Amino acid sequence: MARQTVADRLAAALGAVLGTDELPVRLRGWDGSATGPAGAPVLAVRSRRALRRLLWSPGQLGLARGYVAGEIDIEGDVFATFGALSSVGRLARTGPMAAATPTERLGLLRTAVRLGALGPEPTPPPEEADLGRVGSRHSRPRDAAAISHHYDVGNDFYELVLGPSMVYSCAVFETPQTGLDAAQEAKLDLVCRKLGLQPEMRLLDVGCGWGSLAIHAAQRYGGTVVGITLSEEQARLARKRVAEEGLTDRIDIRVQDYRTVEDGPFDAISSIGMAEHVGRAQMPGYVARLTDLLRPGGRLLNHAISWNAGTTTWDPDTFIARYVFPDGELLGLGEITGLLEAGDLEVLDVEALRQHYALTLRAWVERLEADWDAAVAASSEGRARVWRLYMAACALAFEAGHMGVNQVLLQRTGGAQPPLRRTGWV
DSSP: OOOOOHHHHHHHHHHHHHTOSSOSSEEEOTTSOEESOTTSOEEEEOOHHHHHHHHHSTTHHHHHHHHHTTSEEEESOHHHHHHHHTTSGGGGSSSSOOOOOHHHHHHHHHHHHHTTOOOSOOOOOTTSOOOTTTOSTTOHHHHHHHHHHHHOSOHHHHHHHHOTTOOOSOOOOSSTTSOHHHHHHHHHHHHHHHTTOOTTOEEEEESOTTSHHHHHHHHHHOSEEEEEESOHHHHHHHHHHHHHTTOTTTEEEEEOOGGGOOSOOEEEEEEESOGGGTOGGGHHHHHHHHHHHEEEEEEEEEEEEEEOTTOOOOOTTSHIIIIIOTTOOOEEHHHHHHHHTTSSEEEEEEEEOHHHHHHHHHHHHHHHHHTHHHHHHHSOHHHHHHHHHHHHHHHHHHHHTSEEEEEEEEEETTSOOOOSSGGGTO
16 A cells, blocks of 8 residues: 555545545645645645644634645635635535534544644634624624724735725626726715715715725715724725815714714715624614614615525634624625614615625735735735635635625605616616
């Protein structure tokens, strides 16, 4: 019998984690040995520590920690590699990843013994969020800490990934060949038209990011804008951009929780990419607060990612929950819409943008990889790896239909009738 190489043993270990006997990738071990289909995407395991992580966390989280730490790497196209892995075993299923069986865990232990990888659980990479001491889930201090974890990683880093638009949400593409910056401008304008913005109106932008929608709305549609965010870094750059555009008398950027806004009413409210941070239990309060801040007849646009394909649970022990959106929670479109219209709000329109987000994410990954060294210098290699992994994996999830993103347009009762057809705002 031929002697098993490091790569052979690692292939068996990875197969146990994924729940498959046939890996769709070629595996390269730290000793240079390789196994797997010729021509397949290559996954390189550079350290025994990566195997030890899988022994302690035999699933998606262990794999992600190894990648973020640089102990597992991708040789070649990130989409081809993640796409191949997500097509088999437990990663091919929607919903939380099933745990390895006791037999599989025993096999992992034997492999670790043979490869000298036994030892205490490795410390997670520093990019992993730890909010346990900040306060209870979705308390105001903990929500602020969760937002800071994701958005306060450096404005220079985000400028490299997002480009001059500085818009961190799904763009709207005329065709797949439309450039990202043009697609982001089209999205901002679509939001303004759906909200029916007119001169002298007041807009509240909840989760205003770096101020792009506020600037677009004030410049193109007039009126005044209040933009709120919990990110100090975002607010600092947003205020700078507003000042550079000469709009400080019309745009007020605040570091403020939506629950503490008291200076309504507003003629329109936009919430783009913010509801994912609210949490299922807090959604009724979120809807009630925004409704109270909206004048009769005013419109609310809620733009949020949702689960598709029947998946409705949020697993706190996944890569996304630990590294990207701590305390975030996705809901299904039906649940979101039901909660939004439970108050004094009427649904006017629902638009699905799933394919657009896949195109957006691919463009972000392309920009990150093109400026990799600068992105690492602006944050850390681990942080750049987190963003590469999360954006590429999410692009594939949107393409597969596991996740969607939807704009739900609503109007508070008591005002003028909306247009008869959606062509009145699109």
